[in-house]
Amino acid sequence: MSAALEARGLRKRFGATEALRGVDLDVADGELVGLLGPNGAGKSTLVKIACGLVAATSGTTKVCGVSAGSAEARSSIGYLAELFRFPGWMTADEVLRLHQRLSSSEGGAAERAELLELVGLADASGRRVEAMSKGMQQRLGIAQSLVGTPRLLLLDEPTSALDPAGRRTVRELLEELRSRGISVLLNSHLLSEIELVCDHVTILSGGEVVAAGAPSELARARGVEVETASGKRVFEDALREDAPRLVRELVSAGEDVFSVRVLTSTLEEVYLEAVGDEPS
Amino acid sequence: MSGIVTIAAYGLREALRRRVFAVVVLLTVAFLVLFWLGNRYVFAHVGNVVPPAGIDARSFAGAFVFGLAMFGTLFLGVVLAVFLTLGVVQADAERGLLQPLVVRPIGRSTLLVARFLGAAVVCLPYVLVVYFVALLITGLTGDWWPDSIVLPGVELAVGVLIVAALSLLGSVFLGSTANGIAIFMVFGAGLVAGLLGNIGHALNAAKLIHVSRIVAWAIPFEALYEDSLRLITQNTSGLTGFLLRLGPFGGAESGGWGLRVWSLAYLVGVLLLAAVVFARRDL
Numbered sequence: 368m369s370a371a372l373e374a375r376g377l378r379k380r381f382g383a384t385e386a387l388r389g390v391d392l393d394v395a396d397g398e399l400v401g402l403l404g405p406n407g408a409g410k411s412t413l414v415k416i417a418c419g420l421v422a423a424t425s426g427t428t429k430v431c432g433v434s435a436g437s438a439e440a441r442s443s444i445g446y447l448a449e450l451f452r453f454p455g456w457m458t459a460d461e462v463l464r465l466h467q468r469l470s471s472s473e474g475g476a477a478e479r480a481e482l483l484e485l486v487g488l489a490d491a492s493g494r495r496v497e498a499m500s501k502g503m504q505q506r507l508g509i510a511q512s513l514v515g516t517p518r519l520l521l522l523d524e525p526t527s528a529l530d531p532a533g534r535r536t537v538r539e540l541l542e543e544l545r546s547r548g549i550s551v552l553l554n555s556h557l558l559s560e561i562e563l564v565c566d567h568v569t570i571l572s573g574g575e576v577v578a579a580g581a582p583s584e585l586a587r588a589r590g591v592e593v594e595t596a597s598g599k600r601v602f603e604d605a606l607r608e609d610a611p612r613l614v615r616e617l618v619s620a621g622e623d624v625f626s627v628r629v630l631t632s633t634l635e636e637v638y639l640e641a642v643g644d645e646p647s
Numbered sequence: 648m649s650g651i652v653t654i655a656a657y658g659l660r661e662a663l664r665r666r667v668f669a670v671v672v673l674l675t676v677a678f679l680v681l682f683w684l685g686n687r688y689v690f691a692h693v694g695n696v697v698p699p700a701g702i703d704a705r706s707f708a709g710a711f712v713f714g715l716a717m718f719g720t721l722f723l724g725v726v727l728a729v730f731l732t733l734g735v736v737q738a739d740a741e742r743g744l745l746q747p748l749v750v751r752p753i754g755r756s757t758l759l760v761a762r763f764l765g766a767a768v769v770c771l772p773y774v775l776v777v778y779f780v781a782l783l784i785t786g787l788t789g790d791w792w793p794d795s796i797v798l799p800g801v802e803l804a805v806g807v808l809i810v811a812a813l814s815l816l817g818s819v820f821l822g823s824t825a826n827g828i829a830i831f832m833v834f835g836a837g838l839v840a841g842l843l844g845n846i847g848h849a850l851n852a853a854k855l856i857h858v859s860r861i862v863a864w865a866i867p868f869e870a871l872y873e874d875s876l877r878l879i880t881q882n883t884s885g886l887t888g889f890l891l892r893l894g895p896f897g898g899a900e901s902g903g904w905g906l907r908v909w910s911l912a913y914l915v916g917v918l919l920l921a922a923v924v925f926a927r928r929d930l
Contacts, residue, residue: 415930419750420746420749420750420929420930421930422929438754441750441752441754446746446747446750448746448747451743451746453744454744456660456661465653466747466751469650469653469752469753470751470752471649471752508747
């Protein structure tokens with residue numbers, strides 16, 4: 368089976384500005400990939416190319432094996448835009464019904480009820496969009512993106528308007544989606560969120576991939592911290608594998624060891640190192 | 648097909664919620680009531696008028712006021728068409744309403760065609776109803792009936808569809824306000840072209856008439872309006888016929904089947920251009 372998303376040598380130019388400069392990106396089936404980067408790094412452009420809203424200047428993008436933007440590709444995706452709006456006069460149920468019709472989903476009322484339940488809006492199906500808070504609208508947006516059970520979900524800043532509880536709901540939802548085998552490309556500024564749920568992280572800066580890998584791979588070793596009677600000592604060059612040897616040496620030297628901690632850089636540190644001083 | 652129906656219904660419901668229809672119905676009722684009153688006064692006094700030799704006062708009055716009603720019908724139809732289509736692409740994209748729709752499998756061309764058909768389903772019957780009500784008011788009040796009954800109304804309706812298509816094309820490039828202004832200015836340009844044609848005929852200035860004809864065909868809703876004016880008095884001859892061809896708000900000019908074919912080709916061409924440009928637009 369082909370990858371959910373496969374981008375090769377993707378370039379996009381808007382007039383004099385080069386938004387993407389040869390980006391490669393893969394989202395495997397059932398994989399949750401996080402896209403990080405400062406404002407203007409090209410994240411939203413990449414997501415828009417994947418869903419056919421923006422045409423790439425060069426390079427190829429395939430969604431489930433077919434060209435991004437084609438009708439077949441669009442039938443495989445769910446998309447939540449960074450800036451989106453639903454007509455204020457529509458109820459939550461009507462919004463989902465409209466998208467069911469447009470995506471030829473046969474899920475009917477059961478699918479709508481399930482999706483609203485999934486995003487915590489089960490009690491708001493009859494409520495008009497104009498009467499919803501920003502956070503509720505964002506959750507409705509996520510529900511809309513899931514209409515028709517897409518194979519690939521493209522989420523552009525899905526938690527920007529959510530409070531911590533709402534963010535947690537989305538995090539749990541993403542984990543649920545992964546368990547169902549749905550691939551997700553998540554564009555977010557929230558590093559902690561990405562670190563918690565993503566299998567793979569790609570960091571963009573200035574339209575280029577500056578770092579990519581699993582969060583655990585990206586986290587660089589920063590030494591081993593040992594707490595003894597004389598206080599905490601950091602062995603900066605030591606790796607995880609060196610910890611038993613260090614403890615043995617300290618004990619044989621007559622020291623009492625109270626705790627040992629392998630230090631790694633956080634995703635935030637990796638991110639800041641990768642994007643340099645570029646403002647976010 | 649179901650995608651077209653869904654999007655067309657979506658567009659119409661939005662127009663309903665924005666009270667476009669309420670405003671248009673109110674304006675239309677006001678217009679028709681005023682038109683009826685005007686007809687009553689005109690035809691109550693037409694018997695007292697002693698016209699110059701060779702002019703049939705009743706025919707002149709009937710054709711003139713009905714020509715005025717046709718302009719009113721065209722104008723109201725254009726208002727409706729423009730407000731149903733002016734924000735379909737750029738404005739909806741700026742508000743974030745468009746993106747969730749176009750990423751669905753229905754695609755951009757379908758969306759555009761559906762929004763046009765949605766507008767057509769409203770504008771076409773609207774123009775025909777207003778046209779025939781105005782015709783009945785003139786006929787029953789003044790006992791004057793146009794030489795051609797159906798075709799002028801159909802031409803006005805097609806003219807309004809052309810404006811709707813132009814507004815849809817404009818919406819690919821411009822936001823609501825700019826597009827609305829642009830389309831009403833184009834509409835105004837047609838009006839000016841018609842008036843220039845009037846002056847050209849009165850002064851027998853061939854160049855002015857020629858320029859007026861070129862403009863009218865370049866924006867064929869104007870040429871259709873002029874042709875529909877001609878059709879209502881096509882069998883009226885003599886001095887009455889000559890004066891009526893000067894017409895209110897643009898002269899009566901014959902377009903014939905050449906104009907009708909050109910107008911339909913123009914309509915399809917504008918819609919195709921809109922679809923091609925929209926397909927290439929980054930959102």
